[in-house]
Amino acid sequence: xxxxxxxxxxxxxxxxKKEQITLIHDYHYARVAESDKxxxxxxxxxxxxxxxxxIILTGIIxxxxxxxxxxxxxxxxxVLGIGMMFRAQKKYNGGLF
Numbered sequence: 278x279x280x281x282x283x284x285x286x287x288x289x290x291x292x293x294k295k296e297q298i299t300l301i302h303d304y305h306y307a308r309v310a311e312s313d314k315x316x317x318x319x320x321x322x323x324x325x326x327x328x329x330x331x332i333i334l335t336g337i338i339x340x341x342x343x344x345x346x347x348x349x350x351x352x353x354x355x356v357l358g359i360g361m362m363f364r365a366q367k368k369y370n371g372g373l374f
Contacts, residue, residue, distance in 0.1 A: 278336030285329030293322025309369045317369040324361035328353055 280304045296318045303350050309317050331354020338347035366373050 278339065279333055282329045282332030282334075282336060285332055286326050287329075289322045289327075289329055291322070291326030292318050292325060305366060305373075306370060308371050313369045317365055320365035320369075321362050324358040324365070326358075327361065328358035331355055332371065 288300055292300050296315060298309075298314055298318050301318075301321060306314070306317065331351050334354070335347040335351040336349060338344065363373065
């Protein structure tokens with residue numbers, strides 16, 4: 278779980294800080310205006326980082342003790358991250374696709 282979370286966090290950082298919009302599938306940013314690419318990549322990147330942090334925390338919590346709290350943490354962070362991504366999609370791309 279932890280390596281997967283690190284990969285997700287790294288990709289989110291690349292999308293956000295380096296503005297590598299090409300790490301996102303092209304139909305997700307097809308209608309994003311050139312002037313909106315910076316805020317779009319920022320929101321999508323942050324959402325990916327939040328999901329990655331949730332995955333890392335889930336791995337750590339499950340490593341310490343095999344409880345359901347890790348998966349509860351994962352669900353909370355995944356919903357927050359995916360929600361940020363959906364909001365950015367709707368706001369800057371005009372819809373999910």
